[in-house]
Amino acid sequence: xxxxxxxxxxxxxxxxxxxxxxxxxxxxxxxxxxxxxxxxxxxxxxxxxxxxxxxxxxxxxxxxxxxxxxxxxxxxxxxxxxxxxxxxxxxxxxxxxxxxxxxxxxxxxxxxxxxxxxxxxxxxxxxxxxxxxxxxxxxxxxxxxxxxxxxxxxxxxxxxxxxxxxxxxxxxxxxxxxxxxxxxxxxxxxxxxxxxxxxxxxxxxxxxxxxxxxxxxxxxxxxxxxxxxxxxxx
Numbered sequence: 510x511x512x513x514x515x516x517x518x519x520x521x522x523x524x525x526x527x528x529x530x531x532x533x534x535x536x537x538x539x540x541x542x543x544x545x546x547x548x549x550x551x552x553x554x555x556x557x558x559x560x561x562x563x564x565x566x567x568x569x570x571x572x573x574x575x576x577x578x579x580x581x582x583x584x585x586x587x588x589x590x591x592x593x594x595x596x597x598x599x600x601x602x603x604x605x606x607x608x609x610x611x612x613x614x615x616x617x618x619x620x621x622x623x624x625x626x627x628x629x630x631x632x633x634x635x636x637x638x639x640x641x642x643x644x645x646x647x648x649x650x651x652x653x654x655x656x657x658x659x660x661x662x663x664x665x666x667x668x669x670x671x672x673x674x675x676x677x678x679x680x681x682x683x684x685x686x687x688x689x690x691x692x693x694x695x696x697x698x699x700x701x702x703x704x705x706x707x708x709x710x711x712x713x714x715x716x717x718x719x720x721x722x723x724x725x726x727x728x729x730x731x732x733x734x735x736x737x738x739x740x741x742x743x
Contacts, residue, residue, distance in 0.1 A: 519712055520546035520569060520680065525578030527564055527735075538564045540735040542578070551706040551713045553723035556732035562716045563684055565732065569714065570603045570682045571595045583679050600628040604673030608685035610665045612657040612672075618644065619653040622671045629676065643671040646709075647701060663694030670701060674711070681705065683715040687722050699725045 527539040538561045546552050556562050567573040568580050571587050580588045583602060590598055604625075612621045622643055626636040644650045647667040657665050666686060673681055683702065687695035703725055705711040715726060723729045731738045 518545035519548040519583055521581040523579045525575045528576040538735050542736060548712050549710050551726045553726035553729040554714060554716045555723055555729055560732040561735045562732050566682050566684055566716050571599050602679040604678035604681045606669050606673045606683040606686045608688040610669045612665055612668060614657050617654050617656055618668045621668055622675050625672060625676050639675050643675040647671045662690050663697055666698050681711050681713045685716055
């Protein structure tokens with residue numbers, strides 16, 4: 510079971526600011542941002558382009574460091590970890606799902622899903638068992654030996670989700686997971702994310718610009734100019 514912060518939140522972002530430097534110019538992307546996500550929640554993060562959604566997701570996933578403030582995930586101060594420790598922490602706690610799938614075209618679905626497990630100490634047979642379970646969870650066990658070019662967009666995204674959950678991560682982070690799909694395929698992906706949340710208890714944070722997608726979440730948070738502007742319960 511995942512450890513939580515003292516106030517019970519699995520994700521605790523407190524007073525976070527993010528400033529990028531371009532030459533002599535400072536660009537502030539996030540401003541004194543506070544966000545808490547309890548374990549088992551499906552949170553949608555919405556906002557216009559440039560509002561800081563993906564930046565916030567990257568901070569929560571340990572892909573970037575805040576300029577100020579703290580990011581605590583499952584009781585761990587992620588903002589204080591070195592790059593080496595962050596890599597090990599991400600492998601243990603974070604699953605990523607991307608808009609454009611990011612599958613390796615020369616690898617089968619099975620081998621693409623296996624990639625995060627190569628950072629673990631699991632044996633080859635144990636990795637194979639984990640991969641089969643992840644592909645079965647997304648309904649693609651029968652497509653394990655197919656290459657990305659042999660799969661539809663929706664199937665490729667399912668492979669991406671299987672890769673994201675194969676390590677049984679504490680937190681699943683999805684950046685526009687339906688943004689490159691038609692409505693039918695997008696709905697299938699949203700159904701799958703809801704099932705992972707409701708039936709398997711996965712905590713999910715999903716960046717989206719689509720109200721149809723955000724309606725599937727249990728809560729929607731809005732970012733505007735680097736700050737939370739309002740929240741809405743679905």
